[in-house]
């Protein structure tokens with residue numbers, strides 16, 4: 575076996591909240607063959623598998639994760655080409671979104687804007703149908719995704735975009751399995767020489783509005799239809815509210831930040847307190863965007 579499997583790996587450095595206990599078994603495959611090896615290892619030992627991308631949208635419990643954690647941080651690779659009409663990217667699941675952003679910006683194409691400043695990897699972007707609230711085209715992953723390849727039972731299965739069900743912060747129809755690669759494209763008819771400046775401006779606006787200097791998982795709650803989770807939390811008087819070292823950000827109320835030594839249990843308690851308070855005040859149930867692993 576060429577793939578290294580570690581034991582008792584601290585997962586704090588593998589998630590953006592910097593929380594959680596260790597992984598019983600942990601690996602960082604770099605190729606599809608190593609990904610297959612990882613799955614075989616888990617199968618032989620009858621271990622459950624958890625997939626981690628950049629860990630920018632997950633809550634890892636203080637007790638850690640049993641079984642095998644497969645992190646795609648080193649599962650990288652990106653190729654570009656042009657057809658007569660489209661700019662086409664093929665990316666491995668662990669390629670960071672900013673690589674896609676850079677490739678689109680280089681070609682002066684619009685997906686470069688919304689991708690600028692979106693954390694995490696390609697795989698997590700598809701699972702979450704990651705996107706932004708601002709009205710622009712495109713603003714969600716599904717708009718530029720052509721196909722997704724999934725490793726399932728030792729086989730690579732390709733799903734065309736039309737075979738998947740995309741909705742706000744969800745993509746279904748590809749599971750079970752591990753997303754290993756995806757194809758993206760955009761029309762060359764939309765070339766706009768101001769894309770680079772627009773992307774830089776967009777990234778700056780995010781920096782001004784969001785506490786990017788602190789560990790968080792971005793927006794903790796999805797926006798209820800026609801409403802803003804951040805606004806509801808702010809209007810409930812919860813900005814700055816704190817449990818342990820887990821705090822409702824003073825800059826953006828939908829961001830819960832780690833002031834230093836927060837535990838996963840602090841965030842779980844804070845999330846539940848926010849949900850209860852918003853329900854009492856506005857009779858609205860806030861649903862979490864962050865995935866509890």
Ligand SMILES: Cc1cc2nc3c(=O)[nH]c(=O)nc-3n(C[C@H](O)[C@H](O)[C@H](O)COP(=O)(O)OP(=O)(O)OC[C@H]3O[C@@H](n4cnc5c(N)ncnc54)[C@H](O)[C@@H]3O)c2cc1C
Pocket residue numbers: 590624625626627628629630631632646667692693694695696697698699700701702703704705706707751752753754786790791792793865
């Ligand atoms: C500061 C900050 C700002 C953010 N802003 C935004 C924003 O504007 N818009 C937005 O949509 N999100 C935002 N997020 C949330 C997050 O970055 C996105 O959801 C991102 O797409 C998650 O990618 P990831 O690689 O970190 O996935 P992870 O958090 O590692 O995983 C997310 C889920 O996907 C699964 N998964 C990951 N990779 C694979 C794979 N290859 N195969 C199968 N399953 C997989 C995991 O098991 C988990 O369930 C923000 C986060 C932070 C920290």
